[in-house]
Amino acid sequence: MTFTPHGDHWIAGKRVGASARFSSAPASGSTFEFSAGTPELVAEACAAAEAAFAGFAATSREARARLLTTIADEIDARGAQxxxxxSAETGLPAARLEGERGRTTGQLRLFAEHVLKGDYLDRRHDAALPERQPLPRPDLRMMPRxxxxxxxxxASNFPLAFSTAGGDTAAALAAGCPVVVKGHGAHPGTGEVVADAIVVALDALGMDAGIFSLVQGGSRAVGEALVTDPRIKAVGFTGSLGGGRALFDLCAARREPIPFFGELGSVNPMFVxxxxxxxxxxxxxTGWAGSLTMGVGxxxxxxxxxxxxxxxxxxxxVQSATEGLKAVAAQTMLTDGMAAAYRDGARRVAEGAGVKSLLSTACEGRAAAPCLFEVSAGDWLENEALSEEVFGPLGLVIRVADAAQMTQIAQSFKGQLTATLQMEAEDIELARALLPLLERMAGRVLANGFPTGVEVCDAMVHGGPYPASTNFGATSVGTLSIRRFLRPVCYQNLPDELLPADLVKV
Structure with a gap:
């Protein structure tokens, strides 16, 4: 390896070390030491973010667009690193990481275009009606701030697209909100390189360094300190149900509760x-087997x-899916903990009442091989644990007796990110009966495709009812995600000199 990380935090433009250290756990190559986060470092980063907020919120859309595109350019310039x-930290192949880097920089540039257009502002103006009877109407203007x-x-599973400069960070910066990132311990070196790019971009544009900080690693107390700091006004999270729910509860228990936008996982049912x-x-x-094993599930x-x-x-x-999965060799998972959790999950499913194992493969260490099980509708409905996500290349087939029982199964699912209909024209009546259930269940409903692969665009929704996410009205992918970090403000009878520049001409 030719690249050696410096191992420090970035706190408001300054590299900050710490006496407490932790070691990376790469899939291959050298292990490196990194400074571990502390609640004190979190407080310092949050104070800098608060100090930078007023100035950053007042910047023009053009200035924020320049920041986003400059960050993207700086990330691309560090592509080889x-x-x-x-690849060393996560075990992901180079092609996957290069593709994810393209998605990450693409998100940044997409948000730059989005803020320049200004459509997200949803500006509204009700002109004054001084002669209206029985009461006059004041001049009212509204715009989100x-x-x-x-x-x-x-996030552990996306070291770029959902991490340091991922979708949450891009949306927050586009909105005019400073960001404090809690780096994931699974890929601290990757997070460091991306943080370097953001810091350089801010400096090159002469912008306040407090707009961005990265706190690496640390104990659970670091994350708790971050979400409970009174200067933090919203949280973006992608991770496990248990960890996300704990942070969500902390946000709700604050003296000033704040929104926690958590994406917590999903089993994404497919109705054939x-x-x-x-x-x-x-x-x-065959297609399902390929989708199940993409990125080791x-x-x-x-x-x-x-x-x-x-x-x-x-x-x-089922036979086709089994043959397709058999052809997939064991692959390296992102962390040792994920691999262990996958084995535990496969064991839990296998031990469920009425569950039949169709493909069960032994795997050790950080490797994972596909597993496939099937169960009757009746046994599924009696065992709620089967509906819990197993993170990895595991599939479960539910055999139903008829269309009515398929509808019953659809009613049994909790909130999901996606739900899929595999259908032909002759299936339209059953699809029509299922659709209201799927709309209520999931944030994205698709037909004749597979949900792996999330297009970053205006119309995408990556979210859903709990437990898929903690806020069913939001998305963590696509330009709509900027709304999470804005709130509407109405200005009544304010002179133009006091209005935000984007609202004066409305």
């Missing part, structure tokens, strides 16, 4: 409707459960 250390400093937690199973069951089984949109009506068509689908 990111791929080198990212940034909420304040935002805390962002790096009868005519689709008949026409292309084998093809669907470590995508939050991994379609872990397939529902199909029992019969010869279901047999063909």
């Amino acid at each position: 990111i791929t080198e250390i990212g 940034p909420v304040g400093p935002v805390a962002v937690f790096g 409707l009868p005519q689709a199973a008949s026409a292309r069951g084998v093809e669907l089984g 470590q995508f939050c949109t991994n379609p872990g459960i397939a529902i199909v009506i029992d019969g010869p068509e279901a047999d063909a689908f």
Whole structure:
């Protein structure tokens, strides 16, 4: 390895070391030492973010767009370093990391374009009606304004797109909110390189260094200090249900409760409707196997459960999926902890009442191989634990007796990120019956595709009812995600000299 990280935090433009250290746990290559975060460092970063807020909130949309594009340029300039250390830390292949870097810089540039257009401002003006009877109407103007400093937690499964300069950070900066990032211990070197890029971008543009800080690693107390600091006004989080729920509860228990935008996972059910199973069951089984094992099953949109009506068509689908999964060798997971959790989850599913193992493969250490199980609808409905996410390349087939039982299964799911309909034209009536259930269940409903792969664009929704996320009205992907870090403010009878520049001409 030619790149050696400096191992420090970035606190308002300054590299800060710490006596407490932790070691990285790479999938390959050298281990490096990093400074461990502390509540004191969190307080310092939050104080700098608060001091920078008023000035950053007042910047023009053009200035924020320049910042976002400059950060993207600086990240791309460090592409070789990111791929080198990212591959070593996570075990992800170079092509995957390069693709994720492209998505990360693409998000930044997309938000730059979005803020320049100004559509997100939803500016409204009700002109004064001084002659109106029985009472006159004042001049009323409305525009959303940034909420304040935002805390962002790096995700384990996306070291770039959902971490230091990922979607949460991009949206917050686009809104005019300073960001304090809690780096993930699974890829501290990758986070450091990206943080370097952000710091350089801020300096090059002469912007307040307090707009961004990175606090690396540390104990659970570091995350708790971040979400409970009174200067933090919103939180973006991607991670486990247990960890996310604990932070969500802390945010709600504050003297001033704040929104916690947590994306906590999903099993993303796929409903294989009868005519689709008949026409292309084998093809669907193969495609499902590919989607299940993409990225070693470590995508939050991994379609872990397939529902199909029992019969010869279901047999063909299951056989095809089994053969497809058998062909996939064990692959390296992102962390040792994830691999251990995957094995525990597979064991839990296998021990469920009525569960039949179709493919169970031994795996050790950080490696994971696919597993496939099936269960009847009746046994599924009796065992709520089967609906819990297993993070990794595991699939579960639910065999239902008929369309009515498929509808019953759809009603049993908790909140999901996605729900999929595999259908033909002849399935339209069953699809129409299922759609209201899927709309209520998931943030994204798709037909004749697989949910792995989340397009970053205006129309995307990556969120859903709890426990998929903690705020069903928000998305963590796409330009709509900027709304999480804005709040509407109405200005009544204010002179133009006091109005935000973007509101004067409305």
